Amino acid sequence: MHRFIPAALLAALALGLTGAQSAFAAARHHDHHGQGRRLVFVQTNQPSGNAVAVFRRGHDGRLEAAGTYATGGLGGAAAPGTESDRLASQGSLAFNRSERALVAVNAGSNTVSSFSVEGDRLRLVDVAPSGGSFPASVATFGDLVYVLSSGGSGTVSGFQLDHGALVPIPGSTRSLGLANTTPPNFLTAPGQVGFSPNGRQLLVTTKASTSSIDVFQVGPDGRLSATPVVNPSATPVPFAFTFSPFGRLVAGEAGASSVTTYTLNPTGSLTGPQSATDGQVALCWIQRVGGYYFVANTGSNTLSAFTLTPGGQPVLLNAVAASTPAGPIDLTASDRFLYGETGLAGTVEEYAVQGDGSLVSIGSVTGLPAGIEGIAAS
Numbered sequence: 119m120h121r122f123i124p125a126a127l128l129a130a131l132a133l134g135l136t137g138a139q140s141a142f143a144a145a146r147h148h149d150h151h152g153q154g155r156r157l158v159f160v161q162t163n164q165p166s167g168n169a170v171a172v173f174r175r176g177h178d179g180r181l182e183a184a185g186t187y188a189t190g191g192l193g194g195a196a197a198p199g200t201e202s203d204r205l206a207s208q209g210s211l212a213f214n215r216s217e218r219a220l221v222a223v224n225a226g227s228n229t230v231s232s233f234s235v236e237g238d239r240l241r242l243v244d245v246a247p248s249g250g251s252f253p254a255s256v257a258t259f260g261d262l263v264y265v266l267s268s269g270g271s272g273t274v275s276g277f278q279l280d281h282g283a284l285v286p287i288p289g290s291t292r293s294l295g296l297a298n299t300t301p302p303n304f305l306t307a308p309g310q311v312g313f314s315p316n317g318r319q320l321l322v323t324t325k326a327s328t329s330s331i332d333v334f335q336v337g338p339d340g341r342l343s344a345t346p347v348v349n350p351s352a353t354p355v356p357f358a359f360t361f362s363p364f365g366r367l368v369a370g371e372a373g374a375s376s377v378t379t380y381t382l383n384p385t386g387s388l389t390g391p392q393s394a395t396d397g398q399v400a401l402c403w404i405q406r407v408g409g410y411y412f413v414a415n416t417g418s419n420t421l422s423a424f425t426l427t428p429g430g431q432p433v434l435l436n437a438v439a440a441s442t443p444a445g446p447i448d449l450t451a452s453d454r455f456l457y458g459e460t461g462l463a464g465t466v467e468e469y470a471v472q473g474d475g476s477l478v479s480i481g482s483v484t485g486l487p488a489g490i491e492g493i494a495a496s
Contacts, residue, residue, distance in 0.1 A: 155238055156452050157184070160459065160466060161211045161222055161492030163193035163204055168224050168231075170211070171486065174238055175495075179455035179470050180481050184238045189231040190245040191224025193489065194252060196268075196304040202416050202445025202461035204489045206304035206325075207254035207268065208358035208403050209312065210448070211492030214258040217279045219243075221263055222492065223253040225301070230256065230265050234282040235496065243282035249275025249291050251300045255310045259317040262340050264290075266311035266322060269300030274311055274322060276340050287340050294346075296327045309357040309402075314382060315365050321382075322346070323356040323369070331356050331369065333386035347386030352378045352393050357402040360411070366430050368404065370413050375401040377411060377424050377432040394432040396422035405449035407456055410475040412439065414446040414458055421446060421458060423475050439477045442467055452495040455480075464488045 156175040162168060168189040173181035195204040205225055212221045213235070220233040220240060230248045233240040250267025257264050263277040263284065276290030298306055309323040313336070320334040320342060332346035354373025362368055367380040367388065376395040380388040395401075399417025406412075411424040411432070423439040424432045445462030456469040456477065466483040 157238055157496040158457055159211055159220055159494045160490060162487055163489055163491045164487055165193050165226050168193040170222055172238060172240060175452050179468055181468060181483050187240040189222050189224055190242060191229040191231055192226030194225025194301060196301050196307050201304050203447045203491055205254045205491045206307040208310040208448055209255040211494045212256045212258050213494040213496055219279055219282050221256050221258060223256055225252050225254055232282050232284050244284045246284040249273060252302060257312045259313040264311055264320055266308055268302045268307035269298055272296040272298060272308050290341050292342050310359060312359060315361050319386060325357055326355050329354050331388060349388040352391035358404050360404050360406045362426060368411055370401050370404040372400050372402050375399060379430040379432060392431045394434055396434055396437050398422055398437060403447060403449050405451050407451045407471045412449060412456055414449055416446055419444060419446060425475060435475045447491060448493045450493045450495045457493060459490055459493050461491055462488055464490055
């Protein structure tokens, strides 16, 4: 079942209107704005004006458009600009549950935007310089926000959320020591920034630049250690990552289209790597749903499913858990439902995750522009 975005919503997007100006949002009845409603957010990443489209998630997992909101910045594209993943990253949109805030990167204008999530509406609170060039990934933990900018040497810069506002942390910017252009090439741009489960470490993947996973220590004041521990990845081109319920790092590594798990030690070193490939092309994005790990293979237009043994060994459940429209990229989950963007087709694919880890397609949201990247769920 395909559901097109209403014309009023698309008109608001094209004009770059704020949520308050959106004709669609203005028509919503107040009783749909409860705080308990599950939402999915999609970043449009358009060079003419970035925006976030909001969708309400039904009990059956299907998405219903609820409004669109300009970020106050511009989308961007890594070089050469024809890839399915224009930002070449995972996590360019992040929901902070404790603060009820949504943080988005604006790669084309080197800024980061924060919204207050109020029911199923967004209120733009702040637009701040990202601290580097071509911001592509963002991570939150408590009131901390770190933004990864992937142009030039590559940097991470810290902020504190204060009632939704982004307050820069003085002296928090750290260089990754890369040698990228601006915008960066999509192969060498770093892939993701993210916190460890306890918030005491910050991790960055460098993809083909150095094929490493850098780990910074996070101090009590939110600042990072002066330099990271640089860990070579077990297989080439570490792209994206998540964590198991037991704190084991689970990384998607594109060079061999593999999932690798590691023990993350308090010192920042990674040990005990265990890998498995899905036999597909360009495994880049990864999303955990319960005990299952779903990956997007943008080179083969498929999603694959893995699980882990108690010792952390990845086990391939299904090499083709789903076939997708062109260019599957970033993923998110809401309860037992999985949502995946396609950057070339401009869709959000909707799936119900079954008890055995298989996927059942329940629909597709169409009408979004090509080049979308960034998806998150409340």
